[in-house]
Every structure is written in C-alpha cells, then in structure tokens.
Amino acid sequence: MILPPATLGMLGGGQLGRFFVMAAHEMGYQVVVLDPDTNSPAGKIADRHLCAAYDDQDALNVLAETCAAVTTEFENVPADTLAYLAKFVPVRPGAEAVAICQNRMKEKGFLKANGLPHGPYAEIHKEEDLKTCDGALFPAILKVARFGYDGKGQARVVNREEAIVAFQGFKHEACVLEAMLPLDYEVSVVLARSASGEIKYFPVAENQHTRGILDVSIVPARASGCMMGDAQEVAATVAAKMNYIGTLGVEFFVTRGQLVVNEMAPRPHNSGHYTLDACVTDQYEQQVRALCDLPLGDASAHSAAVMVNILGDIWFLDDSHHAKEPDWAKLYAVPNLKLHLYGKHHARPGRKMGHFTVIGNDAAEVQATALAARSAIGIRD
Ligand code: ADP
Ligand code: MG
Numbered sequence: 349m350i351l352p353p354a355t356l357g358m359l360g361g362g363q364l365g366r367f368f369v370m371a372a373h374e375m376g377y378q379v380v381v382l383d384p385d386t387n388s389p390a391g392k393i394a395d396r397h398l399c400a401a402y403d404d405q406d407a408l409n410v411l412a413e414t415c416a417a418v419t420t421e422f423e424n425v426p427a428d429t430l431a432y433l434a435k436f437v438p439v440r441p442g443a444e445a446v447a448i449c450q451n452r453m454k455e456k457g458f459l460k461a462n463g464l465p466h467g468p469y470a471e472i473h474k475e476e477d478l479k480t481c482d483g484a485l486f487p488a489i490l491k492v493a494r495f496g497y498d499g500k501g502q503a504r505v506v507n508r509e510e511a512i513v514a515f516q517g518f519k520h521e522a523c524v525l526e527a528m529l530p531l532d533y534e535v536s537v538v539l540a541r542s543a544s545g546e547i548k549y550f551p552v553a554e555n556q557h558t559r560g561i562l563d564v565s566i567v568p569a570r571a572s573g574c575m576m577g578d579a580q581e582v583a584a585t586v587a588a589k590m591n592y593i594g595t596l597g598v599e600f601f602v603t604r605g606q607l608v609v610n611e612m613a614p615r616p617h618n619s620g621h622y623t624l625d626a627c628v629t630d631q632y633e634q635q636v637r638a639l640c641d642l643p644l645g646d647a648s649a650h651s652a653a654v655m656v657n658i659l660g661d662i663w664f665l666d667d668s669h670h671a672k673e674p675d676w677a678k679l680y681a682v683p684n685l686k687l688h689l690y691g692k693h694h695a696r697p698g699r700k701m702g703h704f705t706v707i708g709n710d711a712a713e714v715q716a717t718a719l720a721a722r723s724a725i726g727i728r729d
Contacts, residue, residue: 350416350640352376355395357415357437359402359429360422361388363690363700364616364632367624368421369394371632377640380414382407389690390421402429412436419594419639421615423450424495440543440593440639441614448590449614452524453493462589464582465608467601472523478511485527490514493522498698499560504528529603534610535569535576537583537598538620540634540644547584548634548647550627552576553619553655555599558729561698564722565619565655566715567626571602578607586612595620595635618657618700625686625705626653651707654718658702660695662726671695678724684708685721 350356356372358365361383369379369390381394384401391397396414400407402425411418417438420430423446430443448454459466470481472490490511492501503514515523534557538550554569555562569576583598586609597617599610620631629637629645637644663671671694679687689702706718 349642353378354416354640355380355414356636356639357382357411357418357433358390358394359383359418359420359425360615361385361390361394361397362421363389364618365390365421366393366690367616367621367630367632368419368635371630372636375633375636377636380411382411387693389692392691402426408432417639419635420446423614425450438639441596442591442593445590445592446614449612451493452491452496452611453522455611456524458589459586459609462585464585465606467529467603467608467610468527470525472515472525474520475512475515478508478515478525481508481525483508485525486511487528489526489528490518490523491526492518493524498700502560529601529608532602532605533569533571535571535579535600535602536565536617536619537579537600538595538617538623538631539580539583539587539598540595540631540638540647541584541587541592542638542644543593543641545588546644547587548629548644549580549583550620550623550631550647551649552579553622555619559698561659561700562618562657563727564657564718565622565653566711567622567649567653567655568711575602575607582607582609594638595631618703619655621688621703622653622655622705623647623649624688626651626707652709652711652714653705653707654715655703655705656718656722656727657700658689658704658725658727659697660699660701661697661728663695663701664697665726674725676725679704679721682706682717682721684714684717 355378358381361381366389378395380396381391382398398407427443427447487506490503505511534555552569553565556564595616597613616631623630626649687704708714
C-alpha cells in the first residue's frame with residue numbers, strides 16, 4: 349500500500365487531472381503533474397508542475413525518481429512513456445490498456461477478439477478500403493483512429509464518395525468507418541478495478557450528446573435494471589481482459605434494444621463527474637485508491653443527480669469575438685446545485701470549461717431543476 353504523504357505522478361493536466369489532484373490532496377498525498385501547457389488546470393494546483401512534453405526524458409526521470417506511482421488522465425499519452433515509467437514505479441493503468449483505448453482500430457479489434465458487443469465497422473488504411481468495404485455500413489461515421497475527441501476527427505458520410513472526400517480531409521490517416529446506428533439512448537459505466545481484481549461500479553449514467561459532445565448525464569439512467577446489469581458486466585469483462593487497474597469509463601450505445609460498446613476511456617470519465625457530488629466515493633478518489641493499492645471505496649450514490657457540461661460557447665452569447673463571463677450568480681441561486689469551474693484561461697466554443705451537478709432525492713425534480721439552470725445560464729440545445 350502506498351500511504352500519505354507519498355507523492356503521486358499524473359500524466360496530463362486537464363480537468364480530470366485537476367480533480368485527481370484535489371482528491372489526492374484531501375487524502376494526504378502530494379502530486380506531480382506532467383503537462384506541456386503552462387496553464388494546465390491540474391498543473392496550476394499540483395505540488396509540482398513539470399511543464400514538458402509527454403516524452404521529455406528529463407521530466408520522465410523526475411517522475412520516476414520522485415513518485416511512488418504514476419497514473420494518467422489523458423489517453424493520448426504515448427504508450428512508450430507509460431512503458432518507460434513502469435520500469436521504475438507502478439503505472440496504473442498500464443501501457444497496454446492505454447494503447448488499446450487510444451486507438452479506435454485497436455479498441456474495436458479488442459472488442460471483437462473478446463466477443464464483446466460492438467457495432468459494424470471497417471478498418472480504413474487507404475482509399476481503396478472505402479471502395480471495397482461493405483456498402484451496408486452507409487450511412488456511416490468516419491473516425492480517425494487516433495487523437496480524436498469531443499466529436500473532432502469525425503465525419504458523417506452517406507456514401508462511399510463522401511467517405512473518400514472525408515478521408516482525404518483527414519490526410520489519409522488510418523480511420524475506422526462505423527455504421528451510423530439508430531440510438532435508443534446512450535449509457536456509460538464508470539468502474540474502478542484494483543490490483544487484486546476487485547471491481548466497484550458507480551451507478552450507470554444516461555448520456556445525452558449535443559453536436560458530438562457530452563451535454564447532460566442523468567443518474568439513475570432511465571434504462572431497465574437488466575440493461576444496466578448487462579452494461580456493468582460487459583464493462584467488467586473489458587477491465588479484466590485488459591488487466592486494468594484504476595478508474596475506467598466504458599461508453600455504450602443502446603440500439604434497437606441491444607447494448608453495444610462505443611468506446612473506452614482509460615481514466616475517469618466526463619459522465620462520472622456526478623460522482624463528486626452524489627456518491628460516497630467519487631471516481632477520482634477511487635483512482636487514487638486503485639493507484640495506491642488501498643481498498644476501493646463505497647461507490648454507491650446517496651442522491652439522484654443530473655450533470656450538465658459547461659462549454660465555452662456560453663462566453664460568446666452576445667458577441668462572437670469577445671468573451672464575456674457567464675452570470676454564475678444564476679447557478680449559485682440554486683441551493684442543490686454544485687458548480688465546478690476548471691480554471692481554464694481562455695474560453696472557446698466547444699471547450700469544456702466546467703460543469704454543474706444538481707442533486708436531490710426526486711429524480712424528476714432534479715432533472716427539471718438541472719434543465720432550467722442549463723437554459724438560465726444560456727446553454728442551447
Ligand atoms: P468522442 O471520442 O468524441 O467521444 P464518440 O465516438 O464517442 O467520440 O462519438 C461521440 C458521439 O457521437 C457519441 O456519443 C454518439 O452520440 C455519436 N456517435 C458516434 N458514433 C456513432 C455511431 N456509430 N452511430 C450513432 N451515433 C454515433
Ligand atoms: Mg465518446
């Protein structure tokens with residue numbers, strides 16, 4: 349067991365890393381963050397911010413020398429970085445699991461190889477693959493295999509011709525072509541898995557996306573108990589097959605009543621932000637616990653919750669060129685609403701700037717309050 353006041357390493361300095369730092373600090377640990385951005389949300393509050401690239405040898409050596417264990421908040425950390433650090437300290441999740449989750453092609457291959465449910469897709473390496481792939485995949489979504497996020501690196505295409513144009517737009521980078529599925533709804537499972545293989549699930553969230561970015565998460569999800577149990581079981585298999593240690597997010601589509609895995613995130617997940625305010629243990633504390641080999645905490649929820657993402661768009665409601673701070677007083681007026689802002693210096697449309705969670709006993713009331721607050725602050729459908 350790694351106990352306080354040990355120092356923990358965090359690869360990535362975004363909001364997920366920031367919440368990890370907060371959890372670790374509350375628990376008595378110190379944190380070193382590696383992120384190339386001088387103003388990274390986690391780097392600003394860490395005990396030490398190594399402002400360097402993810403493959404900077406000197407920075408990696410500092411992590412290896414000063415940290416008792418290292419984790420990540422960002423799936424695009426080079427797998428070589430994780431493998432290098434693992435020679436000196438425990439790295440959780442490990443390089444192999446991250447390598448699968450950071451590449452859509454590997455991810456789909458992993459699901460297929462393990463008999464886990466996934467949608468129809470084709471691997472696209474060259475234009476020819478778009479001419480010969482199964483025509484039944486259209487209408488489809490072409491997604492770059494690496495470095496896509498929040499709907500970036502994705503194109504919706506109705507036929508082969510459009511797909512070829514999109515592929516050219518992506519500079520012939522390796523892609524997956526996914527059949528566009530009719531979605532009943534989307535859910536996610538966030539779980540934590542310890543080194544001993546113990547798993548604790550957070551309650552399943554129902555996720556609503558707007559323009560390809562998570563907008564609202566609702567807990568409990570409006571799905572049957574059976575569907576949620578199946579989703580948790582699939583997520584547990586994903587974690588076990590990857591020998592995963594840490595907090596894992598698994599996104600699902602429910603299409604024509606069937607569950608399929610959309611993608612996995614080797615880190616806490618945006619749809620698990622609600623655990624900060626509605627669960628006995630949140631997903632970040634659970635990440636610390638798994639990293640340090642502490643027993644996992646109770647992941648149950650004490651409240652119903654609705655989480656709303658705050659994107660940079662609402663800084664530009666009046667004027668598309670000049671950012672204006674949203675009127676936070678409108679949110680602070682709601683007594684059962686918890687606002688979290690990430691301390692990012694510049695707002696941009698589509699950039700995740702913060703979120704809020706409404707909690708309470710009555711799921712319908714919580715939802716109504718959250719949606720009213722969402723429109724009061726200017727978030728549009
Ligand atoms: P990201 O990495 O940006 O989260 P996703 O692959 O999860 O990318 O896509 C974002 C959202 O776009 C999904 O949550 C879903 O709403 C929609 N989407 C993605 N792929 C499909 C698909 N094959 N069929 C239908 N909707 C999809
Ligand atoms: Mg996604």
